[in-house]
Amino acid sequence: MISAVIIAKNEEFLLANCLNSLKGIDEIIVCDTGSRDRTVELAKLFTDKVFTDYMWEDSFCKARNHAKTHATGDWILSLDVDEILHDMRSVREAVAMAEQHGSLAVDCTMIASDNGQEFLYPRLFKNDPRVFWVGKIHNHLSVVGEGLSNVRITHGYSPAHQLDPERAMRILKKEVDERGDEAVRELFYLGREYFYKRDYKNSIKTLKRYVKKSTYFPEKAEAFLIMGRAYWYLHRGEDARLACAKALIVNANFKEAIAFMAFLAGLGSENKQWDKNGQQWSKMAETADNSNVLFVRKVFDFR
Numbered sequence: 001m002i003s004a005v006i007i008a009k010n011e012e013f014l015l016a017n018c019l020n021s022l023k024g025i026d027e028i029i030v031c032d033t034g035s036r037d038r039t040v041e042l043a044k045l046f047t048d049k050v051f052t053d054y055m056w057e058d059s060f061c062k063a064r065n066h067a068k069t070h071a072t073g074d075w076i077l078s079l080d081v082d083e084i085l086h087d088m089r090s091v092r093e094a095v096a097m098a099e100q101h102g103s104l105a106v107d108c109t110m111i112a113s114d115n116g117q118e119f120l121y122p123r124l125f126k127n128d129p130r131v132f133w134v135g136k137i138h139n140h141l142s143v144v145g146e147g148l149s150n151v152r153i154t155h156g157y158s159p160a161h162q163l164d165p166e167r168a169m170r171i172l173k174k175e176v177d178e179r180g181d182e183a184v185r186e187l188f189y190l191g192r193e194y195f196y197k198r199d200y201k202n203s204i205k206t207l208k209r210y211v212k213k214s215t216y217f218p219e220k221a222e223a224f225l226i227m228g229r230a231y232w233y234l235h236r237g238e239d240a241r242l243a244c245a246k247a248l249i250v251n252a253n254f255k256e257a258i259a260f261m262a263f264l265a266g267l268g269s270e271n272k273q274w275d276k277n278g279q280q281w282s283k284m285a286e287t288a289d290n291s292n293v294l295f296v297r298k299v300f301d302f303r
Contacts, residue, residue: 002095003027003073003127007063009056010160011081012038018081019046024088025077031067058171061133071127078123082158085151094124094149104131107145113156116298124151137171138189169193176206184213188223200230211246218294221250225257229302232264240264255288256300263302 004022008015008030015030022028028047032040033056043050054066068076075095079085094106105125111118122145125131133139161167172190175183191207194200207223207230214220224247231240241264247257258281267278290296 001026001073002075002077002091003029003071004077004079005029005031005064005067005071006079006081007031007033007060007067008035008039008043008081009033010035010037010039010163011158012042013160014081014156014158015039015042016046017084018079019043021085022077022079022088025091027071027073029067029070031063031070033063058167058174059136061135061139064133064139068127068132074127076125076127078125079153080155080158081160082156084154086153087151090150090152091124094151097148098124098126098146101146101148103146103148104128104143105141105145106149106151107147108149108151108153111152111154113154118296119294120145120147123153124149135185136175137168138185140185169197181209181213184210185219188214188219191223192226195226195230198233200234203227203230204234217250218292221247221254221257221292222294224250225254225260228257228260228264232302237264251292253288253291254293255285255290256293256297258285258288259300260302 002025004025004027006018006029009032019028028049030043030047030050031054032043032050032052033054040050040052049070051070054063056063064078077091085091098106105122107120108123109118110121122141125141130143132142134142172186172193175186176190181187187206187210191203191210194203194206204227207227211220211223214223224243228240228243228247231243241261244257244261244264247254248261262278262281262285265277265281266274267282269275269278
């Protein structure tokens with residue numbers, strides 16, 4: 001038996017699309033964390049397992065772990081409301097394979113609806129006390145997922161985020177303030193959040209703290225790329241090239257980082273030497289296979 005587990009708050013506009021994609025699953029659990037719209041009412045049109053016994057307290061792992069307690073299935077598929085499952089059959093096939101291998105969690109392919117960016121993330125896992133969510137934001141499972149599936153999930157952006165636009169920054173700052181440099185993963189996402197908000201100086205400052213502690217190469221390479229882009233927007237071209245080079249030292253197959261280096265080298269410049277350098281980097285980007293890259297973006301925008 002497979003349970004879909006969803007936490008939701010003020011998601012009346014996206015809930016139906018998400019739940020419609022789960023047709024054929026054995027059980028749907030919707031845990032509402034304090035909606036003031038029609039989320040609960042709409043959820044009850046799809047399932048009688050709608051719970052309102054948890055109030056949001058700035059911790060995704062607490063909310064997800066609470067929702068997990070309501071699931072009765074042997075396996076759990078965790079979805080956010082702004083996500084859509086592609087094929088229920090792939091979920092059942094993945095569970096059967098995982099059972100054969102004795103696996104506790106399975107990686108799923110997450111696909112961004114706006115740019116086609118893909119990454120692997122364990123969203124399908126055994127309903128077992130050893131498996132639980134960790135981290136107040138950008139959380140992850142307590143166990144590592146295995147690449148045993150063709151489960152694909154498209155994720156988008158919920159308009160409900162605009163009701164609390166500072167939520168991510170607030171939670172990340174609190175985690176870093178409380179745990180300091182030991183909050184390694186949170187430092188990465190805080191640095192990225194600063195970058196999104198165009199606070200490039202704080203982005204660089206935070207990511208410098210992160211790369212000193214990180215041992216996770218895919219994320220570390222991504223951090224150096226973000227730093228490179230932040231330096232570029234601060235008109236510090238040499239620092240941008242050095243940061244980008246560090247990303248490539250970590251992962252020489254990082255296609256986007258190589259393409260960014262081609263951009264930084266002056267591809268198309270009137271200066272023949274710069275243009276020649278840019279052309280060479282561009283050729284190298286064509287051969288990169290993106291192995292061990294954290295986020296594979298299909299479209300690069302370096303403006």
